[in-house]
Amino acid sequence: MHHVIVDGVLDLIGGGATLTSLSLVDVARRTGISRNSIYRRWHSKDELFSDVVKSMTRPLPDLTKQSARENLVTLMDVSFDRVTDQRERRMAETIVAEAQNFPDLHEQYLAEIVAPLNHAMKLAIRRGKEIGEIRPDIDENLLCDVLVSCTFAQSSTNFTEGLDLESANRRKIDLVFDGVSPM
DSSP states (O other), rough: HHHHHHHHHHHHHTOOOTTOOOOOHHHHHHOOHHHHHHHEEEEEEEHHHHHHHHHHHHOOOOOOSSHHHHHHHHHHHHHHHHHHSSSHHHHHHHHHTTOOOOOOOOHHHHHIIIIHHOOOOOOOHHHHHTTTTSSSOOHHHHHHHHHHHHHHHHHTTTTTTOOHHHHHHHHHHHHHHHHHHOO
């Protein structure tokens, strides 16, 4: 039942519903599960939305055995996988758009989805500095922002159909590394 309800919320949000407009009654209608069953599991839509965010978390790959370049390519692939799921991307956009109305949900999204990926990217960048793949004067936060924004910009344009994502991410990293590599 849990998975069906979470999928129902993602379907509704993916179809254009907002967090504010969505009710547990809408979710019950969408999933065919009784309102009473839903209310027994989640006492509020905030609790349900929190579980939806938890369902969006993905484990990050182990990055200790590759070069910084390869680690960043891997993380870009993970990042792109997250935003190519239309329902999850729409949920993330909705959480950000309605952060003022759902501040706890927004904080949870940042803590559970955004922060771990950013942390992993910064670790990969630091490793690149330590092993000489990246210049020591490069700002980790700025480089992380540049790499992540590439992914989100591409996903928001919906120009991903037929694209070899691994190859595209590798080319992006290669372009960036031309600017951040020691001479």
